[in-house]
Amino acid sequence: ITKKTYEYTKVESADGEIRLLKLAWSTQTDCFDVELVHVSLATCEIPYLAISYAWIDGDDGAKPSKVFFDKDTFLDIGGPVNTILRTLLRPGECIHLWIDGICINQKNVDEKGLQVMLMEKIYSQAEQVVISLGQSDSLTDKAMDFIVPLQHALVNISHPSFGTALASGLEAFRYLRAGIDLSPAPWSALNALFNRNWWNRTWVIQEVA
Structure with a gap:
């Protein structure tokens, strides 16, 4: 059987129409079934997740793949x-x-331009915006474990007693050291996390604002 590339049906961008990817688990294939559903942003009652991610490969080594809409068509x-x-x-x-990589016909330049104009509404009307930084690794796990105590330490900086500690110099260092790990390892992990490709995208301002 010859498999064919999925052919998009026209989306009426001027009327605020978009495509949503319906993702369901298939018990037969132990994988997922996919379907593209056309909805209007003005009347959509389907709760959906809007995905913010970096197109550039390299953060997690994930390999390209295909999604099958039926036995014969794929993207x-x-x-x-x-x-x-x-x-x-x-x-x-x-x-x-x-997710723009599937919900927008990337081969249709006109459609891409019109759908980009709807992105503010797409993200603001989503039930939840999901940010993907890529797959986790040992450094990512260390960074995430470090963020919570770091957050607590930064909150403590606003405490009145920090002003007193700051005046004595060394005491300020001890004040912070009591709350966070100052060894190189967690800071290197945090630096690696914030150097992932997602942080270099201008579009994230619109997507998560």
């Missing part, structure tokens, strides 16, 4: 999109999401 997807789909969906679940 090629990049490594980051493949990672996101496999991470978000759990067995037995059915979710709707908006």
Whole structure:
């Protein structure tokens, strides 16, 4: 059987129409089934997740793959999109999401331009915006474990007693050291996390604001 690339049906961008990806777990294939659903942003009642991610491969080594809409039609997807789909969906679940790599026909320049104009509404009307920094690794886990105590320490800086400690110089250092690990390892992990490709995208301001 010859498999064909999925052919998009026209989306009426001028009327605020978008596509949502319906992602459902298949008990037959132990993987997911996909379907693109057309909805109007003005009347959409389907709760959906809007995905913010970096198109550039390299953060997690994820390989490009395909999504099959039926036995004969498919779309090629990049490594980051493949990672996101496999991470978000759990067995037995059915979710709707908006992810530009699939929900916009990337081969249609006119459509891309019109859909970009709707992105502010797409993200603001989403039930939740999910940020994907890529797959986790040992450094990511260290960074995430470090963020909580670091947050608490930064909150303490606003405490009145910090002003007194700051005046004595060395006491300020001890004040902070009591709350966070000052060894190089966690800071290197945090630096690696904030150097992931997602942070270099201008679009994130619109997506998460």
